[in-house]
Amino acid sequence: MKRLIAVGVVALAVAFTGSAFAADGAATFKAKCAACHGADGQGTAMAPAFKANKFILESKEDVIAATVTNGRAGAEKKYKQFTIAMPAQGKVLSADDIKAVVAHLKTIAAAK
Ligand code: HEC
Numbered sequence: 001m002k003r004l005i006a007v008g009v010v011a012l013a014v015a016f017t018g019s020a021f022a023a024d025g026a027a028t029f030k031a032k033c034a035a036c037h038g039a040d041g042q043g044t045a046m047a048p049a050f051k052a053n054k055f056i057l058e059s060k061e062d063v064i065a066a067t068v069t070n071g072r073a074g075a076e077k078k079y080k081q082f083t084i085a086m087p088a089q090g091k092v093l094s095a096d097d098i099k100a101v102v103a104h105l106k107t108i109a110a111a112k
Pocket of ligand 1: 048
């Protein structure tokens with residue numbers, strides 16, 4: 001029994017340490033996305049806004065994550081008013097970071 005408790009304590013410690021290093025979507029957004037999409041996701045002359053963004057509000061997380069991972073360039077581009085492409089982030093960010101930043105985009109899009 002004592003042994004079981006010890007194992008439990010170690011497992012909990014690992015779980016908490018893990019969460020301390022959990023991907024931080026807001027920090028990733030600030031570091032990797034804000035330059036083009038705006039500090040508050042309000043959009044800039046270079047890239048679309050996420051506030052009230054239909055694609056963010058209406059798409060499933062994995063669809064948005066795929067856009068972030070692969071970017072959007074050339075014929076796939078949706079916005080003609082922004083001449084640059086959405087740069088692929090799949091080699092820059094981990095899957096966990098992308099998941100966290102997508103959750104952050106959902107928060108921005110839904111904010112009033
Ligand atoms: C170099 C500028 C730039 C950076 C940096 C950038 N983006 Fe983009 N992003 C764009 C542009 C331009 C588009 C519009 C592409 C198009 O025309 O479809 C876009 C589009 C998007 C879309 C689709 C929006 C829609 O309405 O369809 C998502 C989602 C997105 N970006 C997420 C991100 C995330 C998350 C980051 C940071 C990890 C990021 N972007 C970093 C320029 C950028």
